[in-house]
Amino acid sequence: MKFGIATFVTDEGIRPTTLATALEERGFDSLFLAEHSHIPVSRETPYPAGGDLPRKYYRTLDPFVALSAAAAVTDRLLLATGVALLVQRDVIHTANEAASLDLLSDGRFALGVGVGWNREEMRNHGTDPRTRGSLLNEQLQALKLLWTEEQAEFHGRHVSFDPVFAWPKPVSEPHPPIYVGGESPAALARLAAYGDAWLPRGGTxxxxxxxxxxxxAEQGRPDVPVTIFAADRDESRIEAWADAGVERVTFDLPTLPESETLKVLDELAESARRHAG
Known part of the structure; x- marks a missing residue:
């Protein structure tokens, strides 16, 4: 089993370059970074985990920028969004950012996506929360065309553009893997139709x-890779996940200053070594 880290990189915690170097030194294989463009001051949507929204949500660095910095100081680390809020993004810009990062990292990028939960944040981007699922489905189809076709064209209900040239193309073949987050019926249907890997949360x-x-497998999609997103250090559950066919577990790393983060990473690396193989 492989082990990685899922975290929020902020302006108050460890720098992405220092974090990425530390991960490779300790044998982790991947870094998944969260995304929130902003947090509206007036919020009605409750935090899914309950209680107050943690401080890290307010101060998140752009994951594509942070992962690009991480790419420059690493050689092996898989660099992934966990998750990109694609429904709040322009799909053509995102295709360009993702392809550029994949090119500059020599094919080490993976796009983790989800529909998101903060409805006020979505609305500020002009996204209707009620149709975000169908929007994401169209965006994933459009992304693949922008990444692979010399002249990409797409016409859907939410996404539509006439033939365009979109370069650079990714170096990953046929394109960077799309990790679909979520465990709902809609998310699993999205995974079956458009995903390359599944990114269920740590409580699964x-x-x-x-x-x-x-x-x-019954739908003709055998051997879909599974990466557990933001797990805690439950030794028995890690073993059970391995038996169930999980390829990778990413530990949930708290957002802390550099010295404190490195201590936590040492502890997580010890847990990973006990289960690696």
Missing amino acids: EPEEIRRVLAAL
Whole structure:
């Protein structure tokens, strides 16, 4: 099993370059970075985990910029969004950013996507929360065309553009892998139709992993890679995930200053070594 880190990089915590170097030194294989463009002052949408919204949500660096910095100081680390809020983004700009990062990192980029939860944040981007799922589905289709076609064209309900030249193309073949986040029926349908890998959250039970993988196989999608997103250090659950066919576990790394982060990474690396192989 492989082990990586999922975290928020902010202006108050460890720098992405220092973090990425530390991850490679400790044998982690991946870095998944969260995205929030801003947090509206007036919020009605409750924080999914309950309680007050943590400070890190207010201060998140752009993940594509942070991952580009990480790419410059690493050689092996998989650089991923976890997750990019694509429904709040222009799809052509995102295709260019992702392809550029994939090119500059020599094919080490993966696009983790999700529909998001903060409805006020979405509305500020002109996104209707009620149709964000169908919007994301169209965006994923359009992304693949922009990445792979010499003249890309797409016409859907939410996304539409006439033939365009969109360069650079990614170096990953056929394109950077798309990791679909979520465990809802809509997210799993999205995974089956448009995803290359599944990114379930750390609370997902091993039996649910088995059930979903079996259902994907019945739909003609066997061997879909699974990366657990933002897990804690539950030793028995890690073993059960491995038995269920999970390829990678990313530990949830708190956003802390450099010295404190490095201490936590040492502890997480020890847990990873006990289960690697």
